[in-house]
Amino acid sequence: MASSRNLSRFWEWGRKIICVGRNYAEHAKELKNEVPTEPVLFLKAPSAYVREGAPVLLPYYTNNLHHEVELGVVIGKGGTNIAQSNAMDHVEGYALCLDMSARDVQDQCKKKGLPWTLAKAFDTSCPVSDFIPKETIQDPHNLKIWLKVNDNLRQEGHTSSMIFSVPFLISYISRIITLEEGDLILTGTPKGVAAVGENDEMAAGIDNIITMKFQIKKQLQ
Numbered sequence: 080m081a082s083s084r085n086l087s088r089f090w091e092w093g094r095k096i097i098c099v100g101r102n103y104a105e106h107a108k109e110l111k112n113e114v115p116t117e118p119v120l121f122l123k124a125p126s127a128y129v130r131e132g133a134p135v136l137l138p139y140y141t142n143n144l145h146h147e148v149e150l151g152v153v154i155g156k157g158g159t160n161i162a163q164s165n166a167m168d169h170v171e172g173y174a175l176c177l178d179m180s181a182r183d184v185q186d187q188c189k190k191k192g193l194p195w196t197l198a199k200a201f202d203t204s205c206p207v208s209d210f211i212p213k214e215t216i217q218d219p220h221n222l223k224i225w226l227k228v229n230d231n232l233r234q235e236g237h238t239s240s241m242i243f244s245v246p247f248l249i250s251y252i253s254r255i256i257t258l259e260e261g262d263l264i265l266t267g268t269p270k271g272v273a274a275v276g277e278n279d280e281m282a283a284g285i286d287n288i289i290t291m292k293f294q295i296k297k298q299l300q
């Protein structure tokens with residue numbers, strides 16, 4: 080399905096990271112947002128990728144960095160105007176992802192009507208697991224995803240609670256932004272988002288499929 084380049088290291092491709100917000104009603108409610116009737120989209124820069132072994136940076140301009148655990152979908156075949164009926168043919172695999180969010184900055188951006196770039200797209204704001212081949216996950220809407228901070232469970236959600244399904248999201252996004260191989264779609268976070276601080280250790284997983292760990296470090300100025 081993928082081209083000659085190997086998508087198992089999709090983070091090295093430098094392609095788009097397209098994030099879906101408020102895709103779980105309980106999370107939209109915990110942040111006092113409306114439950115959306117259309118997907119909420121935003122982007123992260125490819126420099127947001129970080130892999131296990133390297134720290135997640137606490138940006139100098141936030142006092143409230145939140146974790147958001149999410150299922151990531153790796154695109155194997157690009158396209159525009161993709162029909163929902165064959166959207167899954169465009170999927171190469173999956174990854175466990177975190178959408179690190181400077182919540183205080185995001186709240187200010189919302190108040191001022193500004194984009195969320197500072198809050199969501201900074202370096203290391205997208206920790207990702209190893210690539211999970213498509214065949215490993217029979218149904219992306221039947222997975223438990225969880226996140227612990229210093230061994231305390233903070234988030235536990237089920238992808239069956241997504242408001243917009245993976246095929247719907249691929250189709251919807253591809254009518255606005257051309258999807259390319261190596262792109263990553265973050266499908267939104269379940270409830271339980273909360274703050275992390277310097278030296279905290281985040282562990283996250285998908286069922287018995289994959290786990291990953293990251294430590295928070297202050298960004299040097």
Ligand SMILES: CC(=O)CC(=O)C(=O)O
Nearest residue numbers: 099100101102147267268
């Ligand atoms: C309110 C948000 O930050 C939306 C988001 O990223 C999500 O996953 O939901």
Ligand SMILES: [Mg+2]
Nearest residue numbers: 147178267268
């Ligand atoms: Mg998110």
